[in-house]
Amino acid sequence: MRLVTVADVFExxxxxxxxxxxxxxxxxxxxxxxxxxDVDMHRGVDWDSVILTSVERKRTERWVEDGDILFAARGARxxxxxxxxxxxxxxxxxHFFHLRVRPNMALPDFIAWQMNQGPFQNKVRLDAExxxxxxxxxxxxxxxxxxxxxxxxxxxxxALYRAQREERRVLEGLIENRERQMKGxxxxxxxxxxxxxxVSR
Numbered sequence: 001m002r003l004v005t006v007a008d009v010f011e012x013x014x015x016x017x018x019x020x021x022x023x024x025x026x027x028x029x030x031x032x033x034x035x036x037x038d039v040d041m042h043r044g045v046d047w048d049s050v051i052l053t054s055v056e057r058k059r060t061e062r063w064v065e066d067g068d069i070l071f072a073a074r075g076a077r078x079x080x081x082x083x084x085x086x087x088x089x090x091x092x093x094x095h096f097f098h099l100r101v102r103p104n105m106a107l108p109d110f111i112a113w114q115m116n117q118g119p120f121q122n123k124v125r126l127d128a129e130x131x132x133x134x135x136x137x138x139x140x141x142x143x144x145x146x147x148x149x150x151x152x153x154x155x156x157x158x159a160l161y162r163a164q165r166e167e168r169r170v171l172e173g174l175i176e177n178r179e180r181q182m183k184g185x186x187x188x189x190x191x192x193x194x195x196x197x198x199v200s201r
Contacts, residue, residue, distance in 0.1 A: 080115035109158035
């Protein structure tokens with residue numbers, strides 16, 4: 001089934017996309033704007049890093065809602081992330097395609113998982129333009145085919161995907177803790193060496 005049948009797909013910066021003149025600049029009186037740097041396909045959106053920026057407000061503004069998918073349409077990695085735990089009104093930058101899955105047809109976690117797998121990624125890269133920094137056209141993106149099992153089967157895949165992300169989060173946390181421990185030991189060792197050297201003199 002084509003993606004456009006399963007979800008509404010729009011360019012970032014509202015619904016439909018609105019231009020941001022002069023780039024994205026921080027403004028304390030603005031609205032939250034998710035950028036590529038704020039998103040990781042495994043960890044989700046880092047809301048602490050999302051800045052406020054000044055944008056042209058419109059009555060037709062559509063905000064990122066819980067369960068929406070943000071697909072990076074530009075850059076080195078064209079991946080999907082499901083937005084969760086959204087802190088108020090949030091928009092996404094023009095570097096994303098903003099998807100809202102039709103709930104009677106598909107689950108966001110399942111669709112995001114499938115988008116991040118080999119077959120979908122291969123098609124995306126064939127359609128994308130560029131060498132080191134890729135750009136994907138929304139017309140091509142909307143026509144990419146998806147496999148769509150029943151909602152019950154989708155939930156099984158989605159549960160495995162969530163479990164995989166949690167396992168990665170735990171393992172990365174352990175690695176980071178070990179790295180901090182080793183850096184601390186190295187610092188202590190150097191401090192002791194300087195102390196001994198100072199005493200010997």
